[in-house]
Amino acid sequence: MSNNKHLNGYVDEDDRDDTPPVHYPTCRFCGKQTIPVAPYKSDADADEAATMKCDCYDAQMYRQDKQKKELREKNIVKLRQNINSISDYCDAHNIKLTPELCEIVTAAGIAVIDGVVLSSQFKFARLRLSLSAGSKSAVVIKATYSDGTQFEV
Numbered sequence: 001m002s003n004n005k006h007l008n009g010y011v012d013e014d015d016r017d018d019t020p021p022v023h024y025p026t027c028r029f030c031g032k033q034t035i036p037v038a039p040y041k042s043d044a045d046a047d048e049a050a051t052m053k054c055d056c057y058d059a060q061m062y063r064q065d066k067q068k069k070e071l072r073e074k075n076i077v078k079l080r081q082n083i084n085s086i087s088d089y090c091d092a093h094n095i096k097l098t099p100e101l102c103e104i105v106t107a108a109g110i111a112v113i114d115g116v117v118l119s120s121q122f123k124f125a126r127l128r129l130s131l132s133a134g135s136k137s138a139v140v141i142k143a144t145y146s147d148g149t150q151f152e153v
């Protein structure tokens with residue numbers, strides 16, 4: 001048993017004790033350290049937790065950025081689900097939505113999510129697909145069949 005634990009209660013990672021090492025949450029931007037409130041897996045985990053709570057400007061910017069990225073990922077997942085629904089709709093109407101076409105529509109949807117374009121439209125077979133920005137940058141896809149039937153996801 002090593003005897004270096006007297007140092008501020010810090011438990012060294014090499015310690016052969018069963019006590020897990022303590023990771024002190026430290027803001028990655030301003031270096032403000034806080035008291036651990038959860039058993040973090042690593043220093044990086046602890047630092048992420050501190051950065052997510054810190055009041056400094058850079059940490060706030062980091063949080064905003066992280067939220068935006070998470071929202072974007074969520075919207076892309078939703079987009080792919082919607083394109084799957086459109087694909088099912090196409091199957092039911094004997095229209096083949098090829099993987100290539102799916103890829104192009106997905107890329108257009110991501111461009112809508114990212115605000116590169118406001119909307120995008122495709123015409124193929126007897127179908128028109130309109131992609132446009134919905135609330136919180138989610139994509140709304142409207143499929144219009146040649147007989148006027150509409151399907152929206």
Ligand SMILES: [Zn+2]
Pocket residue numbers: 027028029030031032051054055056057059
């Ligand atoms: Zn900070």
